[in-house]
Structure formats: C-alpha cells, structure tokens
Amino acid sequence: MKKHVTITAEPINESALLSQRVMSPGMGAVVCFLGVVRGTEGNANITALEYEVFRRMAEHQINLLLDELAQRWPIDSVRLVHRVGLVKVNEPSLWVEVIAPHRGEAFAACQWLINEMKRAVPIWKKPVIGDRL
Amino acid sequence: MMRVTVCFYSYFKDLTGCARTTEELADGSTLDDLFRALVVRFPKLGPMRKVTLIAVGVDYQNLTYVLKEGEEVSLFPPVQGG
Numbered sequence: 258m259k260k261h262v263t264i265t266a267e268p269i270n271e272s273a274l275l276s277q278r279v280m281s282p283g284m285g286a287v288v289c290f291l292g293v294v295r296g297t298e299g300n301a302n303i304t305a306l307e308y309e310v311f312r313r314m315a316e317h318q319i320n321l322l323l324d325e326l327a328q329r330w331p332i333d334s335v336r337l338v339h340r341v342g343l344v345k346v347n348e349p350s351l352w353v354e355v356i357a358p359h360r361g362e363a364f365a366a367c368q369w370l371i372n373e374m375k376r377a378v379p380i381w382k383k384p385v386i387g388d389r390l
Numbered sequence: 391m392m393r394v395t396v397c398f399y400s401y402f403k404d405l406t407g408c409a410r411t412t413e414e415l416a417d418g419s420t421l422d423d424l425f426r427a428l429v430v431r432f433p434k435l436g437p438m439r440k441v442t443l444i445a446v447g448v449d450y451q452n453l454t455y456v457l458k459e460g461e462e463v464s465l466f467p468p469v470q471g472g
Binding site: 383 | 397399401443447448449464466467471
C-alpha cells in the first residue's frame with residue numbers, strides 16, 4: 258500500500274492534493290474526508306482551534322495505523338495531511354484520501370483510520386475565543 | 391540510580407509549569423514509580439492519573455514498563471487528533 262503522511266502548519270491545499278492523485282489500474286473508489294474547524298466548541302463560539310502535536314510520535318503512530326489498515330483492507334493508497342498550529346473556523350485541519358478497488362473497503366478504511374487517529378495520535382486542540390487571530 | 395527525561399504536552403504543561411524536566415530514579419523503576427515521583431513534585435498531576443497517557447520514546451507503554459537510563463518519557467492527556 259502506498260502511503261503519504263504530512264503534518265504541517267501550512268494551510269491544506271485541497272486542489273493541489275487532488276491534482277497529484279495517482280490512480281493505479283483496477284482501482285474503482287476514491288474516498289476523501291475533510292475535517293473542518295467548527296465555529297462552536299461546546300456552547301461557546303470560537304474563532305479558531307490551536308493544534309499542538311508531538312510530531313515524532315504522531316508520525317510513528319499514524320504509520321502504525323496505516324500498517325494495520327493495510328492488513329485489514331485491500332487498499333491501494335492512503336494520503337493524509339494534518340494541519341497543526343492555528344486553524345481558523347471553516348478551514349480544514351485534516352484531509353484524508355483512501356483509494357481502493359471498491360467503495361465498501363474505501364469507506365470502511367477511511368472511517369476506521371479517522372476513529373483510530375482520535376484514539377492514538379498525539380495531537381491536541383485548544384479553542385481560541387475572540388480576536389486573537 | 392538512573393536519570394530519565396520527562397516531557398509534558400497539552401494542558402499538562404500548565405499543570406506542571408514546564409514542558410520538560412528530568413527525574414532520578416532507582417535502577418529497575420517502573421513508569422508507576424516515575425508517576426508517583428512526579429506527583430510529589432507536581433501535585434496537580436495526581437488527579438490526572440486515570441486519564442494520563444504515557445509514551446516511552448514514540449510508543450505507548452503501561453505503568454508496569456521498566457525504565458532504562460536515558461529514556462525519554464512523555465505524559466499527556468487523551469489525544470484529539472483528526
């Protein structure tokens with residue numbers, strides 16, 4: 258399985274990522290997920306989330322998850338970008354693309370990966386309230 | 391005796407007032423021994439015991455893990471990636 262993991266403070270450039278997509282022969286499903294910063298956290302209105310990462314461990318844990326994902330489903334490719342630092346409301350903090358022969362495994366693998374990330378990958382977020390931007 | 395480096399992440403930095411420290415422990419000490427020693431120095435960590443995640447290097451470990459000289463231990467609250 259091909260895998261490409263990026264953790265970056267730069268904005269996620271979705272159109273550039275889409276233009277770099279490579280489809281292998283026999284692949285019939287592409288699932289993309291975009292996680293976007295919501296304007297509310299609990300009952301409070303927020304202006305951004307500030308993401309903190311333990312980078313070495315985050316990259317290692319994501320790679321462990323991708324190894325397990327490859328054991329569970331016949332996935333051809335996963336690309337994942339997680340933004341860290343200050344991310345404004347309505348901007349994406351996570352982009353995931355899963356390419357597989359069929360939609361069933363592509364949807365299942367993508368959902369599993371995002372659920373597992375929330376359990377294992379050392380990234381934390383802190384809401385920013387007001388005009389600190 | 392041995393010395394380990396301890397790193398704190400997220401709001402654990404606020405609870406301890408630092409991002410990094412060192413701790414001296416008896417040879418053969420476990421992560422549980424380390425946590426107890428840290429609670430003496432940083433009492434606000436005490437109530438966090440049940441939710442604390444602990445890594446040695448880049449891998450999660452449980453409290454029975456036996457530490458070795460020079461290892462880097464990270465303590466942090468539940469993660470929120472994605």
